[in-house]
Amino acid sequence: MRIDLHTHSTASDGTDTPAELVRNAAAAGLDVVALTDHDTTRGHVEAVAALPVGLTLVTGAELSCRVDGVSLHMLAYLFDPDEPALLAERELVRDDRVPRAQGMVAKLNGLGVPVTWEQVLRIAGDGSVGRPHVATALVELGVVPTVSDAFTPEWLADGGRAYVEKHETDPFEAIRLVKAAGGVTVFAHPGAHKRGRTVPEATIAELAAAGLDGIEVDHMDHAPDTRARLRGLAEELGLLVTGSSDYHGSRKTCVLGEYTTDPEVYGEITRRATGAFPVPGTGGA
Numbered sequence: 001m002r003i004d005l006h007t008h009s010t011a012s013d014g015t016d017t018p019a020e021l022v023r024n025a026a027a028a029g030l031d032v033v034a035l036t037d038h039d040t041t042r043g044h045v046e047a048v049a050a051l052p053v054g055l056t057l058v059t060g061a062e063l064s065c066r067v068d069g070v071s072l073h074m075l076a077y078l079f080d081p082d083e084p085a086l087l088a089e090r091e092l093v094r095d096d097r098v099p100r101a102q103g104m105v106a107k108l109n110g111l112g113v114p115v116t117w118e119q120v121l122r123i124a125g126d127g128s129v130g131r132p133h134v135a136t137a138l139v140e141l142g143v144v145p146t147v148s149d150a151f152t153p154e155w156l157a158d159g160g161r162a163y164v165e166k167h168e169t170d171p172f173e174a175i176r177l178v179k180a181a182g183g184v185t186v187f188a189h190p191g192a193h194k195r196g197r198t199v200p201e202a203t204i205a206e207l208a209a210a211g212l213d214g215i216e217v218d219h220m221d222h223a224p225d226t227r228a229r230l231r232g233l234a235e236e237l238g239l240l241v242t243g244s245s246d247y248h249g250s251r252k253t254c255v256l257g258e259y260t261t262d263p264e265v266y267g268e269i270t271r272r273a274t275g276a277f278p279v280p281g282t283g284g285a
Contacts, residue, residue, distance in 0.1 A: 182275025
């Protein structure tokens, strides 16, 4: 089985619609794909409706979190999307995205970059507006060559010249909320140093003690030595190890199935989940 547990659609900051994403996942030879848009489950219905035979969908979301001044992302799988407390927290995070992005546009204008709010909204389309959309605007304007190049201290990285903070969930609270909604939690790309500051291993240990299920080890932003270190940490803490592409369509260079998760780990994730269940494809629309 080929299992990719971290992808994005136009419901957040990917360039594939949810329907296109599942069709592309099947074409890439995947057996299981998780749709984990940022702080939203809005793409799930479309993805399920288009799900091809032979592909199973894991419903999920990537939750925006912050601890001790450091941003981190928490992948949440197979939770009840209508559970009130988790839904309210996701909406709180999403609602703060618009004023945050507007603030980044204002800062960029102050730095002499002629980006406009209308440009960012056009790029975001129906998705939840976020930094990648502002970064894409910088690419369109020729300020940076790629989206990744916008995530530097010079521009949009945490603490960068055009960075603006937003509401982010405490990760310990995120774990509690996801567990209460019957879901499973995996710390996304915990060693992605090029994105900015990362949380120390002591904090990962505390998260494990609070109920974190796993960490995403095999990821494009992890160098081989980082993967080895994280794999050892996971073994020490009794955490599941996942691998994923973090696919965003044409917005990033990663491809579907670039990194995958062991079938035994996937089986354990589905065993632990009680809020929702994987959806097998029936032919799609």
